Amino acid sequence: xxxxxxxxxxxxxxxxxxxxxxxxxxxxxxxxxxxxxxxxxxxxxxxxxxxxxxxxxxxxxxxxxxxxxxxxxxxxxxxxxxxxxxxxxxxxxxxxxxxxxxxxxxxxxxxxxxxxxxxxxxxxxxxxxxxxxxxxxxxxxxxxxxxxxxxxxxxxxxxxxxxxxxxxxxxxxxxxxxxxxxxxxxxxxxxxxxxxxxxxxxxxxxxxxxxxxxxxxxxxxxxxxxxxxxxxxxxxxxxxxxxxxxxxxxxxxxxxxxxxxxxxxxxxxxxxxxxxxxxxxxxxxxxxxxxxxxxxxxxxxxxxxxxxxxxxxxxxxxxxxxxxxxxxxxxxxxxxxxxxxxxxxxxxxxxxxxxxxxxxxxx
Amino acid sequence: xxxxxxxxxxxxxxxxxxxxxxxxxxxxxxxxxxxxxxxxxxxxxxxxxxxxxxxxxxxxxxxxxxxxxxxxxxxxxxxxxxxxxxxxxxxxxxxxxxxxxxxxxxxxxxxxxxxxxxxxxxxxxxxxxxxxxxxxxxxxxxxxxxxxxxxxxxxxxxxxxxxxxxxxxxxxxxxxxxxxxxxxxxxxxxxxxxxxxxxxxxxxxxxxxxxxxxxxxxxxxxxxxxxxxxxxxxxxxxxxxxxxxxxxxxxxxxxxxxxxxxxxxxxxxxxxxxxxxxxxxxxxxxxxxxxxxxxxxxxxxxxxxxxxxxxxxxxxxxxxxxxxxxxxxxxxxxxxxxxxxxxxxxxxxxxxxxxxxxxxxxx
Numbered sequence: 024x025x026x027x028x029x030x031x032x033x034x035x036x037x038x039x040x041x042x043x044x045x046x047x048x049x050x051x052x053x054x055x056x057x058x059x060x061x062x063x064x065x066x067x068x069x070x071x072x073x074x075x076x077x078x079x080x081x082x083x084x085x086x087x088x089x090x091x092x093x094x095x096x097x098x099x100x101x102x103x104x105x106x107x108x109x110x111x112x113x114x115x116x117x118x119x120x121x122x123x124x125x126x127x128x129x130x131x132x133x134x135x136x137x138x139x140x141x142x143x144x145x146x147x148x149x150x151x152x153x154x155x156x157x158x159x160x161x162x163x164x165x166x167x168x169x170x171x172x173x174x175x176x177x178x179x180x181x182x183x184x185x186x187x188x189x190x191x192x193x194x195x196x197x198x199x200x201x202x203x204x205x206x207x208x209x210x211x212x213x214x215x216x217x218x219x220x221x222x223x224x225x226x227x228x229x230x231x232x233x234x235x236x237x238x239x240x241x242x243x244x245x246x247x248x249x250x251x252x253x254x255x256x257x258x259x260x261x262x263x264x265x266x267x268x269x270x271x272x273x274x275x276x277x278x279x280x281x282x283x284x285x286x287x288x289x290x291x292x293x294x295x296x297x298x299x300x301x302x303x304x305x306x307x308x309x310x311x312x313x314x315x316x317x318x319x320x321x322x323x324x325x326x327x328x329x330x331x332x333x334x335x336x337x338x339x340x341x342x343x344x345x346x347x348x349x350x351x352x353x354x355x356x357x358x359x360x361x362x363x364x365x366x367x368x369x370x371x372x373x374x375x376x377x378x379x380x381x382x383x384x385x386x
Numbered sequence: 387x388x389x390x391x392x393x394x395x396x397x398x399x400x401x402x403x404x405x406x407x408x409x410x411x412x413x414x415x416x417x418x419x420x421x422x423x424x425x426x427x428x429x430x431x432x433x434x435x436x437x438x439x440x441x442x443x444x445x446x447x448x449x450x451x452x453x454x455x456x457x458x459x460x461x462x463x464x465x466x467x468x469x470x471x472x473x474x475x476x477x478x479x480x481x482x483x484x485x486x487x488x489x490x491x492x493x494x495x496x497x498x499x500x501x502x503x504x505x506x507x508x509x510x511x512x513x514x515x516x517x518x519x520x521x522x523x524x525x526x527x528x529x530x531x532x533x534x535x536x537x538x539x540x541x542x543x544x545x546x547x548x549x550x551x552x553x554x555x556x557x558x559x560x561x562x563x564x565x566x567x568x569x570x571x572x573x574x575x576x577x578x579x580x581x582x583x584x585x586x587x588x589x590x591x592x593x594x595x596x597x598x599x600x601x602x603x604x605x606x607x608x609x610x611x612x613x614x615x616x617x618x619x620x621x622x623x624x625x626x627x628x629x630x631x632x633x634x635x636x637x638x639x640x641x642x643x644x645x646x647x648x649x650x651x652x653x654x655x656x657x658x659x660x661x662x663x664x665x666x667x668x669x670x671x672x673x674x675x676x677x678x679x680x681x682x683x684x685x686x687x688x689x690x691x692x693x694x695x696x697x698x699x700x701x702x703x704x705x706x707x708x709x710x711x712x713x714x715x716x717x718x719x720x721x722x723x724x725x726x727x728x729x730x731x732x733x734x735x736x737x738x739x740x741x742x743x744x745x746x747x748x749x
Contacts (some may be wrong), residue, residue: 051612065615106501135469141677172705180695181703192634195640204630204636211624229623254618254627255748258541260592261574267567267707268631270692271555274565278557278685280529281678285691313470314504315644321517322641326649329633332543335599342541344630 032276032368033360033386040065041081042371042383047220049378050087052094056119063118068361071351074214075150075152077363081370083116083147084235085295086376092116092146092300098123105135109280110142114299118149121167124306125154129161132308140306141275143282147171147291152205155193158308159201164194166307170276170284172291174299175209175251178263181236183250184285188272194311196322203345208269209251210262216245229256249340263386276303360386393482395731396723396749403428405734405746406443412741413450414709415457419482426481426512431724435715437577438513440730444737448477450721455509460488468498472643473505475663476673484530487669488517492524500642501668503669506645510534510654511667515568515711518556521671522564527557531566531669533639533647535654538572539612540633541626546613547648550637556708557674559685567587571632572614573625579608587645593617637668644666723749 034042038060047057060083065077068076086092100108108127112120124140131138136296143382147153148184158165171186187207194202194259210230219226220242228238231245238257239245254265277284332341353363363371366376371383397405397649403424410420423446449455460476463471471490475483494501511517514530534549550570558567558727573593582589583605590600592615594608602608603619615630631671640647651660674681695704707738718724726734731746738745 040551089472090425102676103678104499106494107673111679127460131469135498136467137500137502139672141576143678164637177692177695177704179699179702180692180698182700184692187550194637202633204623204625206636210618229619229621231512232698254623254624255573256619256623258591258594260619260623261569261617264569267569268687270565270707271567273688274527274555274557274685278688279674279677279681281680281684284684310470311642313644314472315468315506317644318642320636321418321644321647325636325641325648326516329543329547331523332540332547333545334542334545335595336542339542341540342626373646374615 028232030365032365033362034383035067035357035360036065036355036386038384039068039077039361042375042380043077045380046080046374046378047082047087047094049380050094051085052087052116054376056094056116059122060118064154066153067150069352069355070150070152070348071148073363074212075368076204077367077371078146079149081374082295086146086372089295099141106131106137106139108138108140110140112142112145114144114146117146118153120145121148121154121304121306122157122328124380125157125167125308126306127307128308129158129163132163132310133161135373136310136313138308139199142304142306143301144299145169145281145282145302145304146300147302149206151189151191152193152203154306155205156203157195159195159203160194162312163308163310165192167191168272168275169304170273170282170288170302172288173270173286174213174249175253176232177260178253178266185266185269185273186288187251188269190268190272194322195319196326197319198323200323200326201345202322202326202343203348204290205344208254208265208272210254210256210265211251213246213249213251216242220246229260229262263283267369269300275305279303279305318333337343393715393728394577395728396721396725398723399432399718401427401747402431402440403441405743406697407492408438408703409443409447409737409741410457412743413447413457415450417477419479421483422485423479426516426695429516430513430716432715433515435513436688436727436730440726440734442510442645443657444733445533445654447737447741451694452658452660454661455520461505463490469494469500471501471503472520473503475505477507477509480509481516483508484511484517484575484667485520486671487667488520488528488530488671491669491671492521492526493601495526495673496524498672499676501671504643505667505669506643506664507662508645508665508667509663510665511567511574514552514554515556515566517669518554519566520565522556523560524671525558525675526671526673528555530554530668531638532667533636533645533651533665535651537576537596537612537647538616538632539599541616541621541629543661548632548636549651550614551632551639553631553635556681557685559689560682561686563689564708565685565687565689565706566711568707569618571628571635573617573619573628574614576609576612576614579605583609592623592625636666642666642668643708679737739740
């Protein structure tokens with residue numbers, strides 16, 4: 024089947040990673056940093072979060088070429104205590120800053136039980152779950168949050184003041200099982216509205232506001248207004264809780280780290296930004312061995328209780344946070360590659376020509 | 387105006403506290419513990435969370451008389467590192483266990499930057515915000531979570547498996563201002579459904595499920611089924627995120643502390659329980675001075691940005707988490723007392739007769 028006919032191109036995980044490393048290396052980024060960033064983006068695609076994988080590559084590259092982000096920058100520690108660190112990301116790549124911070128948090132968790140690390144002057148850091156999974160691999164509970172460009176309205180506000188401000192919490196269970204929550208504090212991400220618009224279908228009430236500040240069901244209006252509603256939707260259905268969670272993330276990130284926050288954060292466009300983002304981020308590791316012995320056994324037991332609850336629709340089993348991603352990874356393994364949309368492959372072709380990089384190879 | 391005509395009775399804050407201390411002292415509880423518990427309950431009423439104040443007193447007292455909870459118990463530390471502690475609540479009163487744990491977390495935050503304390507064998511601990519405000523008073527950021535009896539369905543589940551599992555995060559700003567998030571991870575608390583039922587009015591879709599597992603708008607059906615939906619409501623409006631947050635609280639509380647969790651937690655009834663609750667709870671304090679200097683200034687600045695956003699309805703200003711409570715406390719101060727529902731006053735009269743305590747005095 025031709026690429027145009029299939030509407031997608033299958034790319035081996037390793038090849039996707041190779042292509043992204045090559046593109047980043049041709050964009051003022053040392054190999055070691057390019058590999059960290061590509062590992063994260065490939066993992067996002069592998070887990071089924073295509074909006075946060077290869078899809079972001081061009082934006083990162085545009086930022087790097089415009090010097091809005093410094094691919095070579097190495098984070099530095101500004102202040103440190105046995106359980107905390109305040110880090111300057113020095114405007115480096117999100118993955119480089121984030122890995123540095125989470126590794127530091129894990130080290131502290133192993134030493135004193137908890138590590139709480141905040142970074143200022145960071146950049147878009149990809150899927151929040153990447154960092155919590157890094158903690159999980161070290162046997163820790165991980166938590167990660169970032170602020171982002173304003174795109175969501177506080178309850179009662181006509182305009183956006185906070186970003187999608189994601190929060191991720193991950194914990195290891197037995198035999199590779201676990202709990203991996205990774206969620207925006209808005210009802211949905213912009214990508215979901217974009218999809219409804221392409222299909223010419225309405226969006227549910229509670230996803231986004233129109234220019235008058237009221238919830239809209241028109242996907243085009245919602246897309247143009249770019250004002251998401253917080254998790255929970257309107258005030259009647261407790262959207263103020265989602266707004267509260269978004270503000271909490273802002274407090275733990277921009278405010279605690281001394282980075283930009285709320286409306287002070289720049290817009291981020293596909294063409295790349297003209298200024299430094301100065302995002303704030305928060306990375307926490309907790310060593311479960313400091314508490315009741317047998318943590319992983321109990322978490323597996325709870326996962327089992329939840330997965331085996333009687334369902335409303337027999338075709339739809341109850342899932343645990345991380346299960347949809349687990350299912351997507353199984354699908355990729357079975358199919359032998361990542362099923363990219365044809366437009367993504369086209370973007371890769373353009374990038375390879377622009378940067379003089381070996382074109383991406385389909386399976 | 388007579389009590390019956392006014393439908394409410396005004397009680398001075400100090401008198402409400404006195405009455406609750408007296409009742410608890412007559413229920414096998416030492417004075418110092420009674421005072422801690424009464425302080426918390428009075429604060430809940432002062433902040434406008436009447437469901438979690440004096441309203442709970444009878445349930446606590448029934449538990450104490452049945453020996454389901456030990457009013458004299460003092461918590462003990464089972465394991466400790468510089469930044470963590472695992473605590474056995476020894477089945478003591480929630481406020482006694484919680485204050486002990488948060489004070490320990492604050493001490494550790496002052497020493498090493500963060501304190502993360504988990505308790506098993508605790509009891510219903512009242513408003514989660516009580517403990518975060520304790521951290522705020524010490525200049526720290528506070529976080530507190532508890533698991534509770536099953537009352538909420540995981541997304542796709544026909545039955546309840548998790549509690550309302552609240553989370554509170556509080557942070558101090560300038561001149562007594564701050565951020566105090568205190569929210570159940572369900573769309574609403576049971577009390578809101580009870581109120582709609584009393585008024586014979588429907589509930590919005592997304593608050594609760596009926597016995598068939600589908601969302602219901604019938605307040606009576608919702609009340610009888612006792613199966614709340616997670617924050618976000620149905621799967622379409624991202625209820626799985628609220629479910630994920632509820633499971634996260636369970637992981638940090640029941641699972642990490644080695645307490646009961648999920649469906650293993652007993653039901654809690656008005657008559658008092660026959661067994662120990664063995665709830666798990668989590669208390670965290672973070673010292674903002676370990677990060678970027680000027681935290682309180684920046685938080686005040688962000689609060690100002692949010693409160694001054696242009697509004698959809700000019701009559702409804704944008705609020706910051708904690709503002710509704712601030713407004714309620716101003717109202718209580720202005721009126722000179724807590725406006726209890728007439729039925730609450732009746733319950734107090736019954737309690738005073740049953741326990742041989744001086745009746746509660748109205749203003």
